[in-house]
Amino acid sequence: MKGRGKLYKNIPKQEKILLKNLVEYRDGQVVSKTLVQNDFVSVTIFSFDKGEEISTHASGGDAMVTVLDGKGRFTVGGEVFTLTEGESLIMPKDVPHAVFGEEKFKMELVVSF
Structure with a gap:
């Protein structure tokens, strides 16, 4: 299928997991791990240290966030x-x-693109 790209990567398959355990906290950093990236969807897990941020930007698709641990x-x-x-939120x-x-x-x- 044209534009399909890669499916899941950086994640165990056929194994029970906790998504929040796929990325570690690091002092003073935002850490990300991409699980899927193609023309249709992107799935990424992030960790934020207290006080860290991603500044204002816009996305080319509807973005749904779900908090896995802590408060953002x-x-x-x-x-x-x-x-x-x-808790989850859609960012249009x-x-x-x-x-x-x-x-x-x-x-x-x-x-989702």
Whole structure:
């Protein structure tokens, strides 16, 4: 299939896992691990140290975040959302957004193109 690209990588297959364990916390850093990247979808796991951020940007697709651990602050189109473990948020395509570590936190990001 044209444009299909790679499927899952950097993740065990046919094995029970905790997504939050796929990426470690590092002092003063945002750490990411890409699990899928193709023309249709991107799946990435992130960890944020307290006070670390990804500055305002926009995405070429709808982005759904799910917090896996801790607490993060998401600013989407000027509106602020604080999410904790198990909570999700959709950040619409082309709407500026930013992410900030209120405390150490981990999240899964799924972008659909």
